[in-house]
Structures are given as structure tokens and as C-alpha cells.
Amino acid sequence: MNDARKERLERAQARLIKLAQAWAGKWAFDADEARALRREAILINHSHYLESVPAYGKLAREAGIGEVNDLDPIKKELMSTDDLFKSYQQEWLDRRDFGRMNEWLSTVFHARIRIDVTGVRTIDEWIARLSAGGVIPVYSSGTTGAFSFVPRDQRGWNLFTGAPVCYLTPTLLLEKNIGKWWQRLLFRPAARALGWESFARLVRRMGLPDYDGIFLNFRRGNMGIQLVGQEFARLFPDAAFLYDIDLSASALRLIARGATSDDDRKILADFQAGTIGKKDENYARVIARIKRAAEGGKKVFVFGAPYQVKELAEIVGRTEGRMPLLPDSFILFGGGWKTFEGERIEREALVKLIADTFGIAAEHVVEGYSMTEINCVMVRCEHGRFHVPPVLEPVILDEELRPLEGNDVSGAFGFLDPFAVSYPGFIISGDNVRMIDGECGCGLSGPAFTSIARAPGREVKGCGGIMASVRA
Amino acid sequence: MKKICGELGLFADEGAEVVRVPHLIKGRVVAPPEMAANDVIDAFTSAPAEATYIKAGPALLVREPVIDRKSLHATGRYLYQVFPAVGPDDLIERDLDGLVSGLYALSFAEIEDYLRSLIAGLDSGRETVERIRRISLRVSAFPDAYHDAAFMSFPVLLDPAMGRAMVDNELAAWGLKGSSFLDGWVQVPASIFPGLVALLAGKAPAPAPACLRAMPTRQLHITAGNSPAVPVVSALRAMLTKSAAAIKLPYGATIPGALLALLMAAAAPDHPITKNFSIAYWPGGDEGVEGALLGPGAFDRIVVWGAPEAVASVRQRALFTRAVYFNPRYGVSMIGREAFGEDLDKVAALAAADVMIWNQKACIASQVHYVEGGDEQARRYAEALRGALAGWDERAPQYVDPGARGRLKRMQRGKYINAEWLLNRRGDEFSSGVVLMPGEFDILDHPMCRLVAVRRVGDLREALEFLHHGVSTAGIYPETRRLELRDHVLARGVSNAFPLGQCERLFGGMAHDGMLALSNLVDWKNG
Numbered sequence: 001m002n003d004a005r006k007e008r009l010e011r012a013q014a015r016l017i018k019l020a021q022a023w024a025g026k027w028a029f030d031a032d033e034a035r036a037l038r039r040e041a042i043l044i045n046h047s048h049y050l051e052s053v054p055a056y057g058k059l060a061r062e063a064g065i066g067e068v069n070d071l072d073p074i075k076k077e078l079m080s081t082d083d084l085f086k087s088y089q090q091e092w093l094d095r096r097d098f099g100r101m102n103e104w105l106s107t108v109f110h111a112r113i114r115i116d117v118t119g120v121r122t123i124d125e126w127i128a129r130l131s132a133g134g135v136i137p138v139y140s141s142g143t144t145g146a147f148s149f150v151p152r153d154q155r156g157w158n159l160f161t162g163a164p165v166c167y168l169t170p171t172l173l174l175e176k177n178i179g180k181w182w183q184r185l186l187f188r189p190a191a192r193a194l195g196w197e198s199f200a201r202l203v204r205r206m207g208l209p210d211y212d213g214i215f216l217n218f219r220r221g222n223m224g225i226q227l228v229g230q231e232f233a234r235l236f237p238d239a240a241f242l243y244d245i246d247l248s249a250s251a252l253r254l255i256a257r258g259a260t261s262d263d264d265r266k267i268l269a270d271f272q273a274g275t276i277g278k279k280d281e282n283y284a285r286v287i288a289r290i291k292r293a294a295e296g297g298k299k300v301f302v303f304g305a306p307y308q309v310k311e312l313a314e315i316v317g318r319t320e321g322r323m324p325l326l327p328d329s330f331i332l333f334g335g336g337w338k339t340f341e342g343e344r345i346e347r348e349a350l351v352k353l354i355a356d357t358f359g360i361a362a363e364h365v366v367e368g369y370s371m372t373e374i375n376c377v378m379v380r381c382e383h384g385r386f387h388v389p390p391v392l393e394p395v396i397l398d399e400e401l402r403p404l405e406g407n408d409v410s411g412a413f414g415f416l417d418p419f420a421v422s423y424p425g426f427i428i429s430g431d432n433v434r435m436i437d438g439e440c441g442c443g444l445s446g447p448a449f450t451s452i453a454r455a456p457g458r459e460v461k462g463c464g465g466i467m468a469s470v471r472a
Numbered sequence: 473m474k475k476i477c478g479e480l481g482l483f484a485d486e487g488a489e490v491v492r493v494p495h496l497i498k499g500r501v502v503a504p505p506e507m508a509a510n511d512v513i514d515a516f517t518s519a520p521a522e523a524t525y526i527k528a529g530p531a532l533l534v535r536e537p538v539i540d541r542k543s544l545h546a547t548g549r550y551l552y553q554v555f556p557a558v559g560p561d562d563l564i565e566r567d568l569d570g571l572v573s574g575l576y577a578l579s580f581a582e583i584e585d586y587l588r589s590l591i592a593g594l595d596s597g598r599e600t601v602e603r604i605r606r607i608s609l610r611v612s613a614f615p616d617a618y619h620d621a622a623f624m625s626f627p628v629l630l631d632p633a634m635g636r637a638m639v640d641n642e643l644a645a646w647g648l649k650g651s652s653f654l655d656g657w658v659q660v661p662a663s664i665f666p667g668l669v670a671l672l673a674g675k676a677p678a679p680a681p682a683c684l685r686a687m688p689t690r691q692l693h694i695t696a697g698n699s700p701a702v703p704v705v706s707a708l709r710a711m712l713t714k715s716a717a718a719i720k721l722p723y724g725a726t727i728p729g730a731l732l733a734l735l736m737a738a739a740a741p742d743h744p745i746t747k748n749f750s751i752a753y754w755p756g757g758d759e760g761v762e763g764a765l766l767g768p769g770a771f772d773r774i775v776v777w778g779a780p781e782a783v784a785s786v787r788q789r790a791l792f793t794r795a796v797y798f799n800p801r802y803g804v805s806m807i808g809r810e811a812f813g814e815d816l817d818k819v820a821a822l823a824a825a826d827v828m829i830w831n832q833k834a835c836i837a838s839q840v841h842y843v844e845g846g847d848e849q850a851r852r853y854a855e856a857l858r859g860a861l862a863g864w865d866e867r868a869p870q871y872v873d874p875g876a877r878g879r880l881k882r883m884q885r886g887k888y889i890n891a892e893w894l895l896n897r898r899g900d901e902f903s904s905g906v907v908l909m910p911g912e913f914d915i916l917d918h919p920m921c922r923l924v925a926v927r928r929v930g931d932l933r934e935a936l937e938f939l940h941h942g943v944s945t946a947g948i949y950p951e952t953r954r955l956e957l958r959d960h961v962l963a964r965g966v967s968n969a970f971p972l973g974q975c976e977r978l979f980g981g982m983a984h985d986g987m988l989a990l991s992n993l994v995d996w997k998n999g
Contacts (some may be wrong), residue, residue, distance in 0.1 A: 059889070078886045081882045081886030081887075083882075083886040083887040084886045084887070085889055086887055087887050087888065089911035089912060090911065090912045091912065107890075286752050396875065397878075398878075399875045399877075399878045400874040400877045401877075401878045401881045402880070410521070412878075428882070
């Protein structure tokens, strides 16, 4: 990408984050400006992908599409599906052929990857080697153990982790009354005065000192929901993880696909010993932390998949009865409502269980929705809508993958992500949604999802489901 | 049939948007309640676009998209079907003693007569059959030729000779024909061990003769719509085993199923089989109906065909009733390297025949072809197969539903972007094709619409790694290789290893999904 185009893109992205802050804070917000900026950034990305991302170039060549001036051809012909990021051969991973994996990853990345993989024996080592070389693969898995790898460069990574901080902060500080009074007062002037990166840094630096963070996931690992947890954990001076270990991608894959060698069996056994084998011990540890925080006058923030939050509340119920937390403690969950066993968790029942067990208000039980391929987070408001921040161009598609128009449409959720530069960010997910565009009773405007479900015939995906398979 | 339809206003106007469709409830034709056509159509106006049924008090309303038979696209209109609502008590037979003295006491010869009367009824009612066929065709997702062949094949399926072959072979035991065990008690020349207690008592009574019987059962058949023949085949098995049965029609084959209901009521209204037979539609998973049907004691056997969700759902709920599952499966083809020294087009034509079984919707239809050879040979085979499928596109052009088109696009724009796609088109739209897979292929991604995934293997034995219980059938070429590999293929869970091009073969007494189905539908009794 030439410098002028790069500068235009970065300016549009920065301005979009500012607009998203204003939108989330319910200040004056110009939806038309956001739409124009998204369009500009998406068209720049289209040109960039054409030049630099081989898989996108192939798609465009086959569709007979070159440079375009509007989004329609992109929506109709150039949106790939989320499993583009698993278009490699499983046998390469089976054979530990990470050279081939590099070649493949280069087809969905905007530069050729020439990072030396000599001596790399596991997926985890491969991810570490790539990350050290400036290519950061975030992965997610489905029930078949076929991982998606979404490669980001350093700037993409900063956007992935930093941009949501900028517009989630108003939601959490102002809507949920979280943080200290002076943080709430400082927020708006800081948001106006600082660029998004400085603002994100400031938020991380200030953190939430009167909270203890409890994370029902792994302390390290590049899987989608783990990263969200790890990113949130940076806000808390005192954070505890249910699994104080690495989430091993190799072990996760073996859980789904089965171990075939002694090496595999050892990886799997070690992982299971650290998770399933220590389940009671791990839960006892985080429950003790929650108890200590409550007794010490600290508020608590809990983060996890729905199934895990449910499990935590059930264990607390069995071992402690009720465990009232300080007011303004809150629980954030996301990552799918169904476990691998097919058990469906009902939202209302879960919220009631949490509210009863921890004595917190139902509005302090917050649900988020996102995916590995996307650079934003959608939060469910008290009116049951997952609001799409103006940093994203949602596209709803019918069964035949034709884009639908309208203010109330149902179909496959696709999106054009202006922040996806290093990989093709015009993606059709495996989720079906109903999307309503308009004003919401909560004060937010624009598109929002009122229901989210897995599209028929699509593999159960989502980090929540994967966590269920660990069953630790 | 004409008289019944006339009296009850069933299938009255073949061009109408709304048709009235009956149930057969224990031999009685039950017509739906009267409803104005506009009320039926209006009932769907506030329903979600994907809604296929609506409960409307004493009626159940179903809609299926009407397909333009020339353009092979959905017209945007629907054919609305009005059914009577059905409750579980309508379908469960509790008079076991009545069954013993009535239906269960029939001789197999009387079953054969019954089948003859149905065939005769088809002939005498051909005007009605023809009208129902034309109505059914409006919404059939199958090519015209397949749809019409299904209707024409009714007499073949109901053939008494075929029925006898099924019973005599599938229920055969002790070297005796199955029909004798179905007719009543059969004394078998067993050497009887009296039991430990008799030995301990020291004085065993003279043993009574050993007698076996294939006792009919009360059967619930939950059928699938991947072929219009499935409900008929399932019903036939119930008839052949002299069983009291309730057949749940699948969405997508309600009209052919209703034809069978009419035929039974018209051809033999007072026959014990008809009197103990129900054919009905209700939405799959409807707990109000199925809760009781799947509960303990309602039926002796539950037969489930079909979609993974249907099978899984019944498995979870029918814990106390013996169930026979015809799980979702798929077929494969194995092409030995000998094909390249012969007429490759001929081999591809054989392979295409196995692909085209029920337009690739049947669980025996071939979806993946393992080709032994080099990359160039695999490509040559794929091209030849594409040509053979193009021939079928001419002979029997197909309607590709929007979901399948979407799945194809997902494949091409996602996980399989690096595969080589060799597609046939009708205009600018997909009509059939072959995809050369560079590696592992997830069968759950397959759209089942005349698409074949070709995988190259260095040796056909390498393909054994990909065979399992989910594979129903392997068509193998050439015959020498089939005979060499047959047992290795079948040991991995595959049910059929046939010569390439012969995977749709049928004969009375053949195994189905690893079992002799009739033997699982009767209760083998000692008495």
C-alpha cells in the first residue's frame, strides 16, 4: 500500500474509533460520516487485498472484478467465508510441516511470510515463532478440530486489542457505573483530547483498581476468547485465571482429532492433568479469591464463557450457598450458548442463577459477541440487542449468500471490517442473525442483532464450546 | 380414490394454491376442516419467511415453494396444504388382544392378496393418481423424471413377489422360510437344555417342543423426505410384518404419502392392515404429538430415517422403546488405476450413475470419489466425470435449492478455495460439477446437489483410511479390485461394496444398513 493510501486509511480508522466512542457515550454522533469513512476504508482495503492477499486476488479474478467504486460488488461476490482461514491441509499439521503452513498462511496475509520454522514441533511453537516475527495468528476451533488461523500484523493487533477498549469503556464506565467517580468524570475530556492509541493506553494504565478480576480461562494462549480475557485482565491490578497455564493449541486439536503418537498422547495427558485433573482445585482457588475480595471490600469482575459462568455459580451454590459481592461488581460472558454435549444454556436462567448466587443486579450481567475474524465487540443492551459499533459494516445475506437490504432482515451475518488490513476482512460468518436498524430504547442507534444462532449445517464453533470440551 | 376425494374435497383443483390433504387414521380417511383459501394463505403472512407450517386449531397448514419446471427456480409462490391436526391417541394402538386375534393372525398369503389389491387400486384409480402426481410435481425438488419415476414405481415396490422374497429371506431361521414364522408358531428341531434348576431338582419334566414365532409389532415410522419412496418403503415393511403402524410423513413428501393413504382406504377399506394403519403428517419434533408416541409402551418399534437432527432427537427421547435407525450416511466410489487403460468415459458414466441415485440425495448416492493415480490422471477422471454429469443435466435438469447454492458458494469462497473446481452450468448458474480436493474433505460441507469431491490416492488402499460407519456404500472399479478390497472396505463399517454403477440395486432379502430390516421389526418369540 502506498504511503498516501495508508495515511488515508489510518486517518479513516482513527476517526471511526472516535465516532464509535461518541456513539457508545450517546453523545452527538454523525452516522453519515461513519458510513462514508467505512466505505472509504473498505475500498482502500479492497485495493490493498487485490494487490497483496493472494486468496482475495483469486476470488476477485474468478469473479472478474478489479478496482471498484462502491461496496455492492464486494458484498455480492468478494466476501469469503470464515473458514477461508482453515483452507490449509490438515495433514500439514499432522505432519508438523510448518513450512507448508507458512506458505498457506501467506495466501491469506498481505505479505509473504518468510519466518524460519526450523525445529518447530508444535502449533504452539509455530504461533510463538510467527508472533516473534511480527505475524500474530489468532486461532479459533470448531468441533472437528480444524483450526482457523487469522494472521494480524502488529498494527492490526493493536487495533484488534485497542479499538474495543476505546468504545467499550463508555459502555462500562457510564452505562454500568463501573470504575471510580473521577474516572467517569475524566473519560469524556480524555476521549476528546487523545488519539485512540493514547486513550487505550490511558485506560489500561488507570485500570480498575477497586476491582479484582476473575478470568475463567487460560492465562496465556492465542485463542479468540482467551485473548479477550487476557486483554481485559490488563485492566486489573489483581487478576486470577481459572487455568494458570498456557492454553495449548496442540492439545486442543488433539482433543477433537485424537492422539496418534506417543508425543501426542503425552501432550494430551499433560493438558488434561492441568485442566480436568485440577478442576476442583482450580475452582476452589478462584472461589477463594472471590470470597477474599468480597470480604476485603473489593468489587469483582468475572469473565468467561456462559457454560463456565454457570459452572462457577453452581459450584459456589453447592459449596458456599450465596456469596454476595459488592454492588457494581459485574460479570461479562460470551462465546456461545451451546456446549459440545449439545446442552443449551438459557440466558434468563443463567442471569437469574448469577444474580441469586452473587447478589448482583441483572444489568451487571453483561453479554458480548465477537469472533476471531472481527476487530470489534458487540455488547448486549438491557433491551436485548447486540449493538454493532459504527466501526463495522454489517452485511446480512440470504441462504444463497445474496446481500439483503432493509431495516429488519434475517440471514447469515457477514461484515466488511475496515480495520482488517493484513487479512481479507470481508467475511461471511457461520452465524445467522436478525438485524434491526434504528433507535433502541437504550439510547443507542444503528444496526443491532436481536437474535444470534448458528447457521444450519455449520460446525459448532466458538471458544465457549471449545472450553466446554475441556470440561475442567 | 376418486369417490373419496370427491366426497371429502381432497386434491380437488390441481392448479389451486391450496389443497386439502387427508390423513389415514387407523383405516379411516380423515379430511381436514373446511378453511377458506384466503384464510390459509393469510395465516402465513405474519410468520417468518422460513416458516413451513402453522398450527391452526383443528388444522395443520403446510406450505412448500412452487418450482417453475422450465426455469427450475422457485416461483416465489407456495402450494399450501391443509391437513387435519393429529394427536397421539389417534395413532397409538392399545387393543393388543384385538391385534392378536385380528391383524397378527393373518396369513402371509393374505398380505400378498392385500398388496395385489393395492396394485389393482392404483390401476383403477389412475386418474386420481395422475392428478396427485401433477400436484406433487409443482413442489417437487427432484427433477421431473425422478419425481414421475417415483410414482411409476409404486407397483414395483408393492409387488407381492418382492414382498415374499423379503419376508422369506429376512425372517428365515432354522433353514425355514420367514413367512412360516410370520404365519404362526413353528416347531424347530432344537436340542433342549432343561436348565440348572431342573438338573438340581433331579427330575426334569419332559420338555415341551421348542417353538419360535416372528410376532408382529406396533411400529412408529418417522420417515425422511430425501426420496419420495422412503415413506412407501417404510410402510411396506410394516405391511409385510403384519404390524399395526403409524407412518409419519416427512416435509417434502407429504403428497405421495397421502396418495398411499387414499389408496389403502380405497382399495381395501376393511382389511385388518388398513384398519390398523395410520399415515399422517405432523411437524418433526412436535412434543405435543411425539412426547406420547416416543414414551414407554406406545409402540414396540420406532423406525427413524433421516436427518442427523431427527435421529439424534429420537435417540434422546425414545429411551424405553426399541428403535431401528437408518442413520444419515453417504456413498463413495473407488476408481482403480485400471480405468486409465480403458474407456475412461465409460467408467465415468458408471460412476455418475452412482452419483445420480435420487439426484445425490439418497444415503447410498456417491459423494466422494477416490481415484488411484497421479495428479494428471485424477484431473482426467474429473473432466470425464464432469462430462458424464453434464449428460445428466441434459437428461434430467435439476432444481438447485438456495441453501445448496449457498453451501456451494461457502465452499468456493472458504475452506476449499484452493481446490480445483470443474463445474457445469445452466446459463450462468451451477448445474453439476466436480471438485478436485487437494486434501481432507469434510463431508458435512457437501451440498448434495450433483457435486462430486474427487480425491487422488496413490493406492486404493489409502482410501480405506477414509471409510467408516458413516459410509453406506462403496462402488468399486474394476471388479478384480472390488473383490480384492471388498472385505477390507466392509470391515470398516461400510454396508455395501458393489460394482461401480450398480449401487442402487435392490432385491428382496437384501441387507439394509448392516441389518435384515424385517428381522428387526418383528419380535422373535419363544413359546
